[in-house]
Amino acid sequence: MNSHPIKNSLGIFPKSWSEEYAGRIPGNIPIWVGILSELTEFGIFFAAYFIAKFYYPDTFAQGPQSLHTSLGVTNTIVLLSSSYFMAKAMAFIRVDNKIKCERYLWFALSCGVLYLIIKTWEFHWNTLQGFSANTNEFFTVYYYMTFNHFIHVGWASCAILWVIFRLRRGAYSSTEHSGLEALAVYWHMIDLMWILIFPLLYVLR
Amino acid sequence: MKHSIKLEYYLAALIVITLLNTFLGEKFSSTTLVSILIAMTVTYKGFVVIDHFMELKGANKNLRFLMRLYFIIFPSLIIVSAFY
Numbered sequence: 494m495n496s497h498p499i500k501n502s503l504g505i506f507p508k509s510w511s512e513e514y515a516g517r518i519p520g521n522i523p524i525w526v527g528i529l530s531e532l533t534e535f536g537i538f539f540a541a542y543f544i545a546k547f548y549y550p551d552t553f554a555q556g557p558q559s560l561h562t563s564l565g566v567t568n569t570i571v572l573l574s575s576s577y578f579m580a581k582a583m584a585f586i587r588v589d590n591k592i593k594c595e596r597y598l599w600f601a602l603s604c605g606v607l608y609l610i611i612k613t614w615e616f617h618w619n620t621l622q623g624f625s626a627n628t629n630e631f632f633t634v635y636y637y638m639t640f641n642h643f644i645h646v647g648w649a650s651c652a653i654l655w656v657i658f659r660l661r662r663g664a665y666s667s668t669e670h671s672g673l674e675a676l677a678v679y680w681h682m683i684d685l686m687w688i689l690i691f692p693l694l695y696v697l698r
Numbered sequence: 699m700k701h702s703i704k705l706e707y708y709l710a711a712l713i714v715i716t717l718l719n720t721f722l723g724e725k726f727s728s729t730t731l732v733s734i735l736i737a738m739t740v741t742y743k744g745f746v747v748i749d750h751f752m753e754l755k756g757a758n759k760n761l762r763f764l765m766r767l768y769f770i771i772f773p774s775l776i777i778v779s780a781f782y
Contacts, residue, residue, distance in 0.1 A: 509760075510760055512758065515758050515759050515760045515761075516756070516757050516758040516759050517757050517758060518757070518758045518761065519752070519753055519754065519757050519758070519761075525761060529764070532764075532768055536768070536772075539772050539775070543775050543778075543779055546779055546782065547779070547782055550782050557723070562720065562723075562724065566716065566717070566720050569716045570713055570716060573709060573712045573713060573716070574709065576747060576751045577705055577706075577708075577709040577751065579751070580705050580750070580751045580753070581705065583753070584705075677752075678752055681747055681748075681751050681752040682752075684747060684751075685744055685747055685748070685752075685765075685768075685769075688740060688743050688744055688747065689740060689744075689769075689772055689773075691716070691719075692719060692723070692736050692740055692776070693776070695720070695723070696719055696720060696722070696723030696736060697723065697733060697736065697776065697779075698723065698727055
């Protein structure tokens with residue numbers, strides 16, 4: 494493990510943070526730096542939401558009623574399913590079943606693409622109803638959060654394609670699959686952010 | 699195989715909770731109780747994904763702590779916002 498270039502300690506963290514003491518790091522350290530950065534970014538969005546809701550309670554109470562709730566629910570189920578497919582892909586690479594691993598990666602990718610299609614339709618539907626980022630404070634926060642999340646799903650879907658390509662080239666096996674696992678934890682992080690976004694924008698009045 | 703069946707169980711639970719949350723939001727005006735219920739279910743959903751899909755249960759305890767803390771802080775703010 495110590496010979497792994499990515500997992501080598503930089504000697505700047507407390508010993509209690511090492512894998513030896515704290516436990517295995519799924520994926521690799523760089524992806525977790527990325528994930529924690531993304532969590533900070535979304536954390537700022539959520540803080541902006543709560544501050545705006547404090548100043549404009551009526552706007553935020555009416556906002557969710559203007560949205561297409563069914564599309565939001567469908568996208569939530571699509572993303573939860575994609576996380577499940579990704580977890581299954583990980584389970585199959587661990588037993589060296591690359592065919593089933595690839596199949597579940599395609600399922601996860603399909604969910605990602607379906608999410609993007611549904612979200613694009615939702616943005617179009619909003620436009621037809623006359624809503625835009627300038628409509629009111631709720632819609633400013635709505636577009637700020639959801640479009641950013643949309644971009645994350647977009648590039649993570651491209652990353653799934655890359656991982657499928659690498660899997661086909663024999664880059665992953667039951668003993669070495671840290672690249673695949675790094676994508677999996679990143680994908681779950683995107684799902685986690687939607688788990689928070691959905692009730693804030695579509696459910697709570 | 700047992701782990702795989704568990705994944706199916708957790709996916710079903712997550713979908714049911716999502717539908718329940720939507721029902722609560724649609725049928726009841728956001729009372730404090732509804733907001734607390736939704737916040738608690740969001741925390742539960744987050745914990746399930748972190749522990750069982752992301753597989754942080756049994757992995758690095760610091761990363762698991764940070765991820766779970768995130769799903770305590772923001773759902774707590776949902777409860778706080780119910781008192782605005």
